[in-house]
Amino acid sequence: MNTDQQILVPIPALFSFQECLWFLNRNYDDCLHVISDNTIYKALEIDGEIVLTSIRESGPFLEIAVLKGNVSPASKNYLVAYVTEWFDMQRSIQPFYDLLALDGRLAYMVHDFKGLRLIGIDNLFEAICWCIIGQQINLSFAYKVKRRLVERFGGKIEHDGQHYFVFPTAEVLAQATMDELKAMQFSEKKAEYIIGIAKAFASGALSKSAIEALPDFTSRKRALTDHKGIGAWTANYALMKSLKEPEGIPHGDIGLLNALSHHNIIQDRSETLKIEALFNAFKGWESYLVFYLWRSLAVKDLS
DNA sequence: CCCCAGGCGGCAG
DNA sequence: CTGCCGCATGGG
Numbered sequence: 001m002n003t004d005q006q007i008l009v010p011i012p013a014l015f016s017f018q019e020c021l022w023f024l025n026r027n028y029d030d031c032l033h034v035i036s037d038n039t040i041y042k043a044l045e046i047d048g049e050i051v052l053t054s055i056r057e058s059g060p061f062l063e064i065a066v067l068k069g070n071v072s073p074a075s076k077n078y079l080v081a082y083v084t085e086w087f088d089m090q091r092s093i094q095p096f097y098d099l100l101a102l103d104g105r106l107a108y109m110v111h112d113f114k115g116l117r118l119i120g121i122d123n124l125f126e127a128i129c130w131c132i133i134g135q136q137i138n139l140s141f142a143y144k145v146k147r148r149l150v151e152r153f154g155g156k157i158e159h160d161g162q163h164y165f166v167f168p169t170a171e172v173l174a175q176a177t178m179d180e181l182k183a184m185q186f187s188e189k190k191a192e193y194i195i196g197i198a199k200a201f202a203s204g205a206l207s208k209s210a211i212e213a214l215p216d217f218t219s220r221k222r223a224l225t226d227h228k229g230i231g232a233w234t235a236n237y238a239l240m241k242s243l244k245e246p247e248g249i250p251h252g253d254i255g256l257l258n259a260l261s262h263h264n265i266i267q268d269r270s271e272t273l274k275i276e277a278l279f280n281a282f283k284g285w286e287s288y289l290v291f292y293l294w295r296s297l298a299v300k301d302l303s
Numbered sequence: 304c305c306c307c308a309g310g311c312g313g314c315a316g
Numbered sequence: 317c318t319g320c321c322g323c324a325t326g327g328g
Contacts, residue, residue: 135310141326142309187324189311231311255309294309 007076008061009083014093016115017057023119026298028139031147031165041067043157043164044082046075050157052164055083062087068159088117088244096285100292103281105263109292112299118291120241124208125201126167127242128224131234132193133186148184149194170201193229200227208242217247240287248287249279259293 011017025035034041039056051069055062064079071079084090097110121127133149134142153168153176173194181191200206206227214220220243224235233250240248250256260266266274282289 131309132311134308136308136323137310137325138308138327144326185325189324193311229311233310237309250309253309254307258309297309 005066005071007064007079008058009064009080009089011057011060011062012089012092014097014115015087015089015117017062019113019116020087020119023116023295028143029147030143031150032167034162034164041164043155043166044079045155045166046071046078050155050166051075052157052159053079062089068157082122085122085244086120088120091117093117093288096282096288099282099285103278105265106289106292109296113292113295116292116295118240118244118288120244122242123167124211124238124242125170125197127238128197128230128234129167129173129194131237132190132197132229135190135234145185149181152180152184170198173198174202190229196228197230212243217245220245240290244287246284246287249290251275253290255294255297256290259296262296263293 021035021038021040024030024033024040032042039054041052041054043050043052045051046069049069051071052067054065054067056065057063062083064083066079100106100110121130129149130142130146133145137145150165150167151163153172154165155168156163156165158164176195176198178188178191178195181194182188186194197206206223211220211223214223217239220239221232221235224230224238225232230238233252236248237250237253238248239245240250257266257269260275260278261268265278279286279289
């Protein structure tokens with residue numbers, strides 16, 4: 001391998017690449033990355049060209065390699081920024097652990113999930129589409145539908161006989177037809193929502209930079225929920241995963257409610273006051289708490 | 304046939 | 317603003 005195609009990113013304190021791998025590989029068939037031998041393979045579009053990258057741990061660094069495609073020095077900076085943001089490597093999460101340690105029901109997470117970072121979805125359009133796909137259906141089916149969409153409309157790069165995909169652009173999905181999406185088992189409504197959101201992004205009516213420029217959480221959330229198909233849950237999830245908003249709590253999320261129930265924090269789904277009290281104790285770290293609670297769902301015997 | 308799944312929009316009150 | 321209802325679609 002050409003060494004000038006390799007980039008090293010220092011690993012911060014309280015960061016576990018194994019936890020990143022675990023999250024990206026947790027029993028679901030995600031079409032936007034491949035994991036093999038402790039290495040992540042991911043296609044990325046840089047300056048209009050799709051390149052294939054690999055990410056692995058190498059001593060005190062994450063090592064990013066470009067396996068196919070050429071990257072300029074500027075693109076290397078982009079790759080570092082991308083990975084740093086994807087795995088939320090910039091943040092010091094010790095304050096979050098201090099809060100966890102104060103709660104007897106959650107303190108074990110500091111040890112069991114040590115170094116887990118909030119894995120992001122940089123592309124806001126992708127994050128919103130993923131939410132719409134996942135609304136009110138089980139996750140394994142959602143991943144199937146996403147794969148059909150990505151393999152039909154997304155860009156791809158081939159390497160060693162395997163295809164690696166990037167999420168479709170809004171411009172492409174804005175041209176998709178209802179029938180095409182319904183054939184992939186999108187419901188009528190979801191097909192409508194996806195095309196509508198794609199048109200909004202393609203026209204510039206909706207963009208990550210415009211949302212980021214808004215002054216506060218409430219207005220950012222409102223700018224999202226103004227669009228058909230984006231409700232409170234989707235807006236919060238998108239803000240949490242794409243804009244890394246600490247306040248982005250996907251209220252009502254079935255996984256979140258199940259996790260709260262497993263930890264005996266609530267007895268049933270209507271106990272909003274108890275949920276509010278919990279999150280009040282985690283000001284500034286709400287989205288991290290959600291992410292760690294989701295992480296806990298994979299632990300079998302909590303009872 | 305039933306209920307559920309990482310909801311949403313619409314419409315009464 | 318809140319609460320409820322219909323809606324789609326596959327899976328157990």
